[in-house]
Amino acid sequence: MTDLSAPAWGDELPSGADIVVVGAGIVGTAIAARLAATGADVCLLERAGPAAGSSSSGEGNLLLSDKLPGPELDLAMRSLSLWHELGDEAGARIELERKGGLVAAWDAAQLSALHALADRQEAAGVAVRRLEGVDLADVEPQLSRHVAGAVFYEADSQVQPVHAVAHQLERAVANGCRTVRGAEALRWRSGVEGAAVLETTCGSLRVGTAVVNAAGPWAGELAARLGSDLPVVPRRGHVLVTEPVVSVTAHKVYEADYVGSIHDAGDGWQCSSVVESTASGTMLLGSSREFVAWSAAPAPAIVAAIAERAIALFPGLAGVRLLRTYIGFRPATPDRLPAIGWDAEIPHLLHATGHEGAGIGLSLATAEAVQCLFERRTPPVGLEAFDPARFSEAPEPTKTAPT
Numbered sequence: 001m002t003d004l005s006a007p008a009w010g011d012e013l014p015s016g017a018d019i020v021v022v023g024a025g026i027v028g029t030a031i032a033a034r035l036a037a038t039g040a041d042v043c044l045l046e047r048a049g050p051a052a053g054s055s056s057s058g059e060g061n062l063l064l065s066d067k068l069p070g071p072e073l074d075l076a077m078r079s080l081s082l083w084h085e086l087g088d089e090a091g092a093r094i095e096l097e098r099k100g101g102l103v104a105a106w107d108a109a110q111l112s113a114l115h116a117l118a119d120r121q122e123a124a125g126v127a128v129r130r131l132e133g134v135d136l137a138d139v140e141p142q143l144s145r146h147v148a149g150a151v152f153y154e155a156d157s158q159v160q161p162v163h164a165v166a167h168q169l170e171r172a173v174a175n176g177c178r179t180v181r182g183a184e185a186l187r188w189r190s191g192v193e194g195a196a197v198l199e200t201t202c203g204s205l206r207v208g209t210a211v212v213n214a215a216g217p218w219a220g221e222l223a224a225r226l227g228s229d230l231p232v233v234p235r236r237g238h239v240l241v242t243e244p245v246v247s248v249t250a251h252k253v254y255e256a257d258y259v260g261s262i263h264d265a266g267d268g269w270q271c272s273s274v275v276e277s278t279a280s281g282t283m284l285l286g287s288s289r290e291f292v293a294w295s296a297a298p299a300p301a302i303v304a305a306i307a308e309r310a311i312a313l314f315p316g317l318a319g320v321r322l323l324r325t326y327i328g329f330r331p332a333t334p335d336r337l338p339a340i341g342w343d344a345e346i347p348h349l350l351h352a353t354g355h356e357g358a359g360i361g362l363s364l365a366t367a368e369a370v371q372c373l374f375e376r377r378t379p380p381v382g383l384e385a386f387d388p389a390r391f392s393e394a395p396e397p398t399k400t401a402p403t
């Protein structure tokens with residue numbers, strides 16, 4: 001079991017650091033680990049604890065299958081190869097499993113749309129296998145016979161995100177990163193000549209080059225505290241956990257309309273079935289999407305819909321009992337793409353956030369991109385589509401920058 005309670009954590013706020021990363025989720029710890037490995041002077045601030053936010057509520061999927069060809073797929077492909085390198089180094093500790101993902105279509109229209117997407121993903125270099133009839137039953141024997149066809153993505157993988165956060169934290173600390181738990185970033189301290197000073201609940205620290213906003217679903221709030229506008233809001237999701245069962249599926253299996261639910265901007269809730277097993281034998285059944293701020297009480301109608309749709313995909317789940325339901329909040333931007341790059345107006349502020357339901361998967365390539373920005377190098381994947389400035393309207397000269 002991973003102990004996150006912390007030999008890795010110091011409690012003393014240093015007087016300053018060149019780079020201050022705010023948020024010890026998967027994104028912040030990946031950045032801290034990567035920068036510290038280059039010898040950078042990094043301090044990681046976290047107000048609660050490691051993986052206290054979104055990163056402990058995800059299923060840990062590292063997916064190519066749900067990415068639309070273009071910048072996000074490119075970032076996901078780069079990140080997946082970095083995850084596989086990390087998996088080779090970290091071994092079983094982060095439970096990285098190259099399990100493969102299967103996307104199931106219920107009818108001919110869905111199947112044709114799924115094939116069209118798979119064609120474009122294949123052209124971008126993703127390995128896909130179209131499956132129907134006996135071939136499909138061979139790969140997923142317990143899948144409903146009402147499924148019209150599917151596409152199998154062998155590269156789709158899974159990791160245990162909390163263990164991955166712990167691993168990155170240890171790597172960061174081993175390379176000299178200072179970590180402070182219980183420190184909440186509040187605002188720039190005004191009246192300090194010639195330097196940026198960040199005020200926290202534990203005191204102030206001088207910032208050399210940048211504060212990195214890795215505050216996940218709170219990134220919009222942190223940006224506002226630092227004088228910027230960044231439209232990152234929480235997008236709620238439910239996940240159901242079953243009792244341990246024997247081999248329902250060895251893959252991640254989800255309905256073809258899942259990709260549409262990510263991009264749906266509707267007011268109500270969306271639910272699309274996602275079914276997968278874990279190393280302990282429990283099944284994770286997901287997932288829903290809705291904008292209801294920080295509402296933490298599970299909605300019975302959503303829990304029922306997730307269970308019904310999972311049983312429709314795998315009828316054998318009908319007699320299986322639920323252990324629990326949990327809620328998490330994805331950091332969502334209006335276009336569902338992350339915000340990675342310098343703030344358009346506020347000096348010393350760099351954003352690395354807004355990954356919606358793909359932050360675990362995209363974290364390592366995000367950290368690599370952040371390192372490239374600090375080193376003024378061109379990142380392997382272009383960042384134009386992720387530029388936080390895309391959300392800016394006309395410049396507002398009244399914004400408060402650090403003095």
Ligand SMILES: Cc1cc2nc3c(=O)[nH]c(=O)nc-3n(C[C@H](O)[C@H](O)[C@H](O)COP(=O)(O)OP(=O)(O)OC[C@H]3O[C@@H](n4cnc5c(N)ncnc54)[C@H](O)[C@@H]3O)c2cc1C
Nearest residue numbers: 023025027053054055058061185216237328358359360361
């Ligand atoms: C139900 C569900 C399923 C998901 N499934 C997957 C999946 O299968 N694959 C995938 O890739 N992604 C998945 N995601 C999305 C993924 O979990 C997120 O995109 C990712 O965890 C975001 O990581 P983060 O580090 O940016 O944010 P977080 O993990 O939320 O970390 C942010 C941290 O910042 C801290 N913080 C905030 N404000 C401050 C402040 N002012 N001062 C100090 N600290 C602060 C918080 O305490 C928190 O610890 C899922 C999400 C949900 C909700």
